[in-house]
Amino acid sequence: MGHARSYISFDILRRVLKDYFQFDVFYCMNITDIDDKIIRRARQNYLFEQYREKRPRAAQLLEDVHAALQSFSEKLSETTDPDKRQMLERIQQAVRLAAEPLERAVQSQLAGEEVDSRAQVLLEEARDVLSDWLDATLGSEVTDNSIFSQLPKFWEGEFHRDMEALNVLPPDVLTRVSEYVPEIVNFVQKIVDNGYGYVSNGSVYFDTAKFASSENHSYGKLVPEAVGDQRALQEGEGDLSVSVDRLSEKRSPSDFALWKASKPGEPSWPCPWGKGRPGWHIECSAMAGTLLGASMDIHGGGFDLRFPHHDNELAQSEAYFENDCWVRYFLHTGHLTIAGCKMSKSLKNFVTIKDALRKHSARQLRLAFLLHAWKDTLDYASSTMESALQYEKFMNEFFLNVKDVLRAPVDVTGQFEKWEEEEADLNQNFHDKKAAVHEALCDNIDTRTAMEEMRALVSQCNLYMAARKAARRKPNRVLLENVALYLTRMLKIFGAIEEESFLGFPVGGPGSSLSLEATVMPYLQVLSEFREGVRRIAREKKVPEVLQLSDALRDDVLPELGVRLEDHEGLPTVVKLVDRDTLLKEREEKKRAEEEKRRKKEEATRRRQEQEAARLARMKIPPSEMFLSESDKYSRFDENGLPTHDAEGKELSKGQAKKLKKLFETQEKLHREYLQLLQNGGCP
Numbered sequence: 001m002g003h004a005r006s007y008i009s010f011d012i013l014r015r016v017l018k019d020y021f022q023f024d025v026f027y028c029m030n031i032t033d034i035d036d037k038i039i040r041r042a043r044q045n046y047l048f049e050q051y052r053e054k055r056p057r058a059a060q061l062l063e064d065v066h067a068a069l070q071s072f073s074e075k076l077s078e079t080t081d082p083d084k085r086q087m088l089e090r091i092q093q094a095v096r097l098a099a100e101p102l103e104r105a106v107q108s109q110l111a112g113e114e115v116d117s118r119a120q121v122l123l124e125e126a127r128d129v130l131s132d133w134l135d136a137t138l139g140s141e142v143t144d145n146s147i148f149s150q151l152p153k154f155w156e157g158e159f160h161r162d163m164e165a166l167n168v169l170p171p172d173v174l175t176r177v178s179e180y181v182p183e184i185v186n187f188v189q190k191i192v193d194n195g196y197g198y199v200s201n202g203s204v205y206f207d208t209a210k211f212a213s214s215e216n217h218s219y220g221k222l223v224p225e226a227v228g229d230q231r232a233l234q235e236g237e238g239d240l241s242v243s244v245d246r247l248s249e250k251r252s253p254s255d256f257a258l259w260k261a262s263k264p265g266e267p268s269w270p271c272p273w274g275k276g277r278p279g280w281h282i283e284c285s286a287m288a289g290t291l292l293g294a295s296m297d298i299h300g301g302g303f304d305l306r307f308p309h310h311d312n313e314l315a316q317s318e319a320y321f322e323n324d325c326w327v328r329y330f331l332h333t334g335h336l337t338i339a340g341c342k343m344s345k346s347l348k349n350f351v352t353i354k355d356a357l358r359k360h361s362a363r364q365l366r367l368a369f370l371l372h373a374w375k376d377t378l379d380y381a382s383s384t385m386e387s388a389l390q391y392e393k394f395m396n397e398f399f400l401n402v403k404d405v406l407r408a409p410v411d412v413t414g415q416f417e418k419w420e421e422e423e424a425d426l427n428q429n430f431h432d433k434k435a436a437v438h439e440a441l442c443d444n445i446d447t448r449t450a451m452e453e454m455r456a457l458v459s460q461c462n463l464y465m466a467a468r469k470a471a472r473r474k475p476n477r478v479l480l481e482n483v484a485l486y487l488t489r490m491l492k493i494f495g496a497i498e499e500e501s502f503l504g505f506p507v508g509g510p511g512s513s514l515s516l517e518a519t520v521m522p523y524l525q526v527l528s529e530f531r532e533g534v535r536r537i538a539r540e541k542k543v544p545e546v547l548q549l550s551d552a553l554r555d556d557v558l559p560e561l562g563v564r565l566e567d568h569e570g571l572p573t574v575v576k577l578v579d580r581d582t583l584l585k586e587r588e589e590k591k592r593a594e595e596e597k598r599r600k601k602e603e604a605t606r607r608r609q610e611q612e613a614a615r616l617a618r619m620k621i622p623p624s625e626m627f628l629s630e631s632d633k634y635s636r637f638d639e640n641g642l643p644t645h646d647a648e649g650k651e652l653s654k655g656q657a658k659k660l661k662k663l664f665e666t667q668e669k670l671h672r673e674y675l676q677l678l679q680n681g682g683c684p
Contacts, residue, residue: 001351001380002343003159004166005336008366009374010300011168012494013331016445019493028291029171030284033152033178034277036238039266042151043139044131051134058106058119065099065126068133075132083341091128098125140264148267149178162353166362167498175287177278184278185271187286187320188258196319200249202261202274208254211315216324219315223307228254236308238280240266256312258282281312285320294321295328303332303375334377343380351380363496363505364388370447370494391455392505395487398458399504400564400576401465402484405477406503407525407575416478423476426464430483433457437490447494454487469571507562507577517577524563528573531565559583619674623667627660640664 018025032038056064072092079085102118123130156176163170177184188204191197196211197204212219220227230253234242241260247253257279262268268275278286288296301310310330317326336343343350356365368388372378419427433453440449461483468475484503491497491505499506507517531550538546554565564583566574624641627634634643642664645651652660 001353001356002336004162004353004356004365005369005378006300006302006333007163007168008166008369008495009333010331011166012366012370012447013300013374013445014169015493015495016441016447020441026292027169027171027173028288029174030287031152031156031174031176032280032283033149033156033176034267034283035177035280036240038152039148039240040135040139042148043142043265044135045151046142046147047134047138048127048131051130052123058102058115061119061122062099062102062106064130064133065095065122068126068129069095071133071136072129095122095126095129098122142265145267152178165357166353166365167495169495173291175291177283177287180283180287180290181269181278183290184282184286185259185269187289188282189272191258191316191319194319194322196316197258198251199273200251201245202276203246203249203257204259204273205250205255206258206312206316206319207251208256208315209252211319216322217315217318218324220307220311221314222311222330226307226311229307233308236280236312241279256281256308258316281309282316285313285317285326289317289320289326294323295325298329298331299327300331300333303334306330306332332375334373334375337377337379339381340379356380360385360388363498364392366494366496367391367451370451370496373444373446373448375444391451394455395458395491396505396578398461399484399488400578401462401574402480403503404574404576405465405475405480407521408474408477408572410477417474417476419476422464422467423479426460427479429460430457430479430486433460434486450490454490457483458487469568472570507579521575521577524575524577528565528575532573555587559587615670616674618667619670621667622671623664626664626667 014025014027017023069092072088076085076088076092079088098121102115102122105115105118160170188197191206192199192204196207196214198207208219211217226232233254233256237246237257240263241257259271259273259276259282260279261274261276267277269277288299299310299313314326318324338351364385365388368384369378371387371391372384378384433456436453437450440446440453443449461480465475465480481503488497488501488503492501497505531553535547535550538544538550554567558565560580560583562578562580562583564576564578564586566576568574626641627637627643628641630643631647633647634645635647635649636645637643642657643652643660644657
């Protein structure tokens with residue numbers, strides 16, 4: 001979902017530029033299928049699968065896991081980032097806990113099946129730890145380039161499937177590093193020829209000092225304060241490229257690799273400097289430069305790519321083209337956090353796109369992003385998604401109500417009614433909201449403000465329709481249709497309406513919504529009118545069974561088919577096509593609400609009965625006996641049964657006696673009521 005934040009955000013920006021502002025957009029996407037992380041993970045996967053296929057005996061597995069844990073502990077001791085350290089500690093603890101049952105099984109010489117079962121549990125739990133250890137000991141022996149292509153090919157396929165599921169438009173062109181190695185080699189060579197790169201030990205580095213000191217260039221345009229940040233620079237170079245020997249090859253610590261001499265266990269391609277592989281930053285420059293030329297209008301990416309990645313891209317590309325405007329605008333999307341922490345594969349706190357789509361639709365996820373500024377950090381939380389769900393429901397109800405208005409029969413001239421003050425006011429509001437949406441989109445494509453202005457417009461329409469309904473007057477159908485068509489168009493532009501739809505959110509799934517609504521609605525309208533006639537006769541003839549059947553049709557049968565009937569006293573029944581799951585959820589919520597109402601009513605009745613029973617029991621007590629049972633409080637009483645002395649024999653004060661006298665008189669009144677009930681034949 002962290003990746004989805006960027007790709008959905010750029011999809012929205014692309015759609016707005018193309019479909020709203022009518023720019024001719026050429027969208028290029030680069031795929032990194034060669035870099036240090038991919039190389040290491042591919043090696044680890046390959047070595048771990050080989051290890052698994054050997055089916056190590058339990059004793060050997062335990063020995064290897066303990067060796068791997070020792071190496072892992074050293075890695076843990078060197079980790080300073082608190083979040084990453086916590087994650088590594090959890091992994092370490094989980095492996096140790098999984099090892100204990102196997103150790104006991106081996107020591108106790110349990111049956112082979114039991115040992116094998118516990119060994120499999122440990123093998124899976126220790127996958128990360130063993131993979132690191134295997135890579136450290138055997139990684140240099142992996143030489144087949146095809147091993148390094150399988151992993152990115154698999155994940156690229158997953159990526160495209162996820163993007164399609166999220167309704168993200170495919171790029172106009174897609175470039176892969178592995179397919180552009182010759183172009184990358186030529187790109188690097190020209191940078192060297194232009195005097196901004198140098199060869200060292202089979203690798204090629206970018207000379208940041210030479211570039212920064214040249215008359216027509218400057219280094220670190222995006223984040224000048226980060227220049228020299230060694231931690232960021234080393235992270236940009238990659239885990240496999242920050243060894244002491246590699247760092248010593250540079251003229252300056254700020255220089256970065258354009259081309260890396262391949263070490264044993266790394267993929268390689270022939271080039272003028274010996275076998276090697278591309279550096280991370282050069283890949284995007286060479287691929288984009290090949291297709292887009294010496295400059296591009298917009299370069300996108302996540303906020304964390306500003307330095308060193310995008311600053312280094314700028315420098316090397318401007319060194320290649322000998323210009324100072326390779327990119328006119330950089331757009332950096334905000335992070336997606338979960339519980340306030342950045343989603344990260346390394347921290348294992350991420351939510352996959354498939355997981356998210358099991359809980360929410362692609363439209364709902366997109367609405368969540370639209371309701372926030374694309375450049376701001378967004379927390380993926382239940383409150384965030386609830387806001388998106390409520391927005392979708394709010395807009396959908398408006399569309400359904402407008403569709404109902406438009407279905408009402410009217411002659412040709414009847415649709416053009418005289419505008420009263422209410423129509424003029426609503427039309428002015430419509431004009432103002434369209435202008436506000438336009439202004440928001442002109443202001444850095446501020447979809448959050450645009451969506452709120454659209455919500456406000458719907459609120460005004462709802463007030464207008466409610467007022468017309470209360471006055472038993474029909475709303476102006478042309479005006480409402482214009483508003484609904486505008487909102488439909490904007491939601492299509494934002495990518496929140498995926499399929500063809502004349503008006504509002506489509507119903508019935510991809511490719512079927514338009515024909516479904518147009519086809520079935522006339523029949524549903526006839527059914528609704530027939531039902532209204534039957535209900536009217538049943539009320540007149542006092543036939544409750546028919547009314548019950550009519551309610552069952554509305555509440556139980558039609559929701560299963562995605563149809564909602566809304567009965568309004570004195571008005572025609574409203575027919576709405578709604579997503580079946582939404583209707584079933586509404587039905588369940590209604591049942592829960594009715595059950596809760598029934599429970600509260602029963603609880604109130606029970607409390608009332610208990611109170612009545614308690615009051616009746618109190619009424620039965622003669623006032624002369626009401627205090628006699630309280631011997632722990634009083635020791636002496638007068639002839640009427642009123643206390644005169646407390647439990648210790650001390651005479652009661654005048655104030656105490658007065659208070660008890662008042663209680664006595666109240667009880668006298670209650671007891672007289674009880675006796676009167678008995679005398680009148682009442683049932684106490």
